[in-house]
Amino acid sequence: MPKVAYSDADRERIRTALITAALERMAQKGTQHTTVEEIYRSVGISRTFFYTFFPTKEDLIVETFYFQQPRILAYAQSLMDDPALSWREGVCQFLMSCCYGEQNGIAVMTLEEQQMLFRRLSPESYQVFREKQASLFGTLLKIFGVTADRETIGLFTNLSLTAMVFRRAVPENLPFLVPEAADAAVKFQIEAIADCLERLKNGQSAPKDKE
Template structure:
């Protein structure tokens, strides 16, 4: 007979498991290619029970991105503290890991993912998402030794997300770009971003 009553502690454990499993699958497969069914089956609950935690897939996506934010900060701090890496090497390695997130356990939003989130999230959820996004990029800049005023955070956010989005968009979402030059394009953009960050660091 199926269990119909769960304690608050059990519900919290299941919710945490859904977010953790969701992040793992989304980082590996991409957000768009990860289904709600894959997530709730991996956790061992029903579809109906899943939706008692998250009204939409997008609500879960947001929670997985929140979960990975402290991991991203820990990763950049680890790279910066590595005595075998220069500051520039550490930043480049960090940006490469984000662009090729499926190899490093990092979930990245594609153009389609961003559009879907924008359409599905409530105004309050969207506002909170933007606040947390700002805080993440602010904290990354601070880790890099850059005084993170709003203008720098906004520029760094756009530059970083642009290269990540373009890398994921070739060739499916941007079919007129040349897939054979995708990796070289990413390398060029990362190099330019690090040049920009170095100039910020000297301000």
């Protein structure tokens, strides 16, 4: 007979399994092409039971991004602690791994996926997402030895996500750019971000808008 009662430990185990399955698929295929059905089937539960954990697909998506944050931070720290890498090499390798997330088990949203998620999140959920995002990028800056004030966190977030979104946007969403030069452009962006962080690490101010 099917099991009708689950302990708290059982539910936590199943919830973690669902998020882990979602992360694996989202990293490979993106959030848009990852379905709820393939996730709950891979864990061996019913659709109805799945929705007792996550009321919507969007709830699962955001929880998956929250779930991977400690892994991302641990990875960044491991690069900074690697004696075989210089500081700059560690930063560049981290950003490169994120830009090519499907090769490294890191889920990164495309421009379309960000827009879709934004439209479907409640204002409260959106605010929590932004706060957790700021916390992630702020902690990354600290790992890289850069002072993480609000302005610097915002700059680093925008520069990093721009490189990641660009890499996934060519050529499908940016058809008039040159796809053969996409990898070189991503590398250039990453080097520019490393230049910026190095200046900040050495105590130079971030560039400000002209009034």
